[in-house]
Amino acid sequence: MRMLLIHSDYLEYEVRDKALKNPEPISDEQKRGRLEEVLAVFMSVEKADESNPDEVVEKAVKEIKDVASQVKAERIFVYPFAHLSSELAKPDIALKVLQKIEEKLKEEGFEVKRAPFGYYKAFKLSCKGHPLAELSRTIVPSGEAVS
Numbered sequence: 001m002r003m004l005l006i007h008s009d010y011l012e013y014e015v016r017d018k019a020l021k022n023p024e025p026i027s028d029e030q031k032r033g034r035l036e037e038v039l040a041v042f043m044s045v046e047k048a049d050e051s052n053p054d055e056v057v058e059k060a061v062k063e064i065k066d067v068a069s070q071v072k073a074e075r076i077f078v079y080p081f082a083h084l085s086s087e088l089a090k091p092d093i094a095l096k097v098l099q100k101i102e103e104k105l106k107e108e109g110f111e112v113k114r115a116p117f118g119y120y121k122a123f124k125l126s127c128k129g130h131p132l133a134e135l136s137r138t139i140v141p142s143g144e145a146v147s
């Protein structure tokens with residue numbers, strides 16, 4: 001999994017068109033979203049993650065919690081983003097991984113939004129620009145090589 005973490009004044013999105021034949025079903029309310037004072041986490045789930053999705057979820061949550069603690073962010077935006085890797089996991093696995101990450105972050109007490117999966121979306125982001133505001137992380141299951 002590849003993650004780009006941006007500590008932001010706000011992130012807002014608006015769903016445009018389907019980017020997959022069968023995108024995640026969403027309500028009208030989910031067609032747009034915004035969080036302020038947020039750690040935006042853009043995530044590409046990768047093929048290597050398919051060997052142990054649960055381990056990748058655990059590792060991703062740990063990394064996100066660590067960065068959130070450093071930048072003192074209490075809100076997290078989980079954002080599916082297929083542009084951080086050329087070896088993407090299948091959509092059905094990727095969606096489950098992102099849903100589990102969302103669920104576990106909520107269990108940890110964060111306010112969490114997850115942008116809809118399988119769509120083109122317009123988005124606006126205001127990066128805070130401090131030294132820890134732009135970070136990336138690569139996560140692989142045990143036994144897999146980082147490509």
Ligand SMILES: Nc1ncnc2c1ncn2[C@@H]1O[C@H](CO)[C@@H](NC(=O)[C@@H](N)CO)[C@H]1O
Nearest residue numbers: 019044045080081082088089094117118120
């Ligand atoms: N392995 C994967 N990891 C993360 N997201 C993935 C994925 N496979 C499919 N998606 C989702 O489907 C849209 C089309 O690829 C993706 N859409 C996007 O990435 C938008 N920024 C529009 O390009 C994403 O929602």
